[in-house]
Amino acid sequence: MDKQLDEKEIENQVYKNGDALTSFDDFREYLSGKVSLGKKLGMDEEQLANSAEKVADYLAHKEPPKNSEERLLQELWNVGTEEEQHKLAHMLVRLVQQS
Numbered sequence: 383m384d385k386q387l388d389e390k391e392i393e394n395q396v397y398k399n400g401d402a403l404t405s406f407d408d409f410r411e412y413l414s415g416k417v418s419l420g421k422k423l424g425m426d427e428e429q430l431a432n433s434a435e436k437v438a439d440y441l442a443h444k445e446p447p448k449n450s451e452e453r454l455l456q457e458l459w460n461v462g463t464e465e466e467q468h469k470l471a472h473m474l475v476r477l478v479q480q481s
Contacts, residue, residue, distance in 0.1 A: 406451035413437075414478035427475060435471040 413434065420430045438459055447453040459467055 406449050410478055417475055417478050430475045431471040434474050435468060438471055
């Protein structure tokens with residue numbers, strides 16, 4: 383599955399019943415569900431990280447952080463190079479796979 387995520391699709395997924403993800407646990411649960419779905423669809427870690435990158439970029443530029451963990455992720459994302467952002471996306475995928 384190599385479907386490109388567009389900004390509107392990401393925005394629709396970030397909101398749950400009209401409410402933005404408000405806690406870091408919600409964010410982890412959301413990301414974990416998407417990673418599990420991607421794995422079931424045959425996506426490898428690189429494809430999962432690429433998708434996580436798109437979501438992280440959207441959140442960093444369009445959504446204010448709701449807690450200190452999200453603030454830290456946003457700050458790291460914003461100061462990182464493209465390579466560092468890609469590595470952070472890989473780390474986030476692994477983080478939710480281990481929880």
